[in-house]
Amino acid sequence: MKSQIEKRKLLIELPLGRPRPSQSGKTLVVASSRGPRRVKGQLNGKTVFVVASAFVHREDTDALRKQQSGTEKNHKHRSKSAR
Numbered sequence: 698m699k700s701q702i703e704k705r706k707l708l709i710e711l712p713l714g715r716p717r718p719s720q721s722g723k724t725l726v727v728a729s730s731r732g733p734r735r736v737k738g739q740l741n742g743k744t745v746f747v748v749a750s751a752f753v754h755r756e757d758t759d760a761l762r763k764q765q766s767g768t769e770k771n772h773k774h775r776s777k778s779a780r
Contacts, residue, residue, distance in 0.1 A: 698730045700747050702738035709749050716753060724752040 699710040716725035728751040736745040 698734055698749070700734060700736045700749075702736060702740060702745065707736065707745070707747065709747060711749055711751060713751070719752060723755065725755055726750055726752050 698712075699708075701708050711728040711730065713728050716727050718724075719726050728749070730747065730749045733746045733748050736747055739745065
């Protein structure tokens with residue numbers, strides 16, 4: 698994770714990863730700072746820390762998986778019938 702203060706704005710860069718279940722299981726985490734991280738720079742002479750996470754709702758991901766799974770099955774079925 699990269700973070701810095703620039704022109705009185707906090708800029709955060711988090712790499713996106715594979716969705717993984719949150720602790721509660723209600724959402725899927727796609728990016729996280731994994732706890733407090735020190736920000737490069739200061740605000741009014743004070744050190745700034747940031748905690749960041751990005752997530753998707755589980756039902757959105759489940760629907761996408763089902764859609765992709767159906768597409769894969771149709772593709773396999775077509776491949777067999779084309780032979």
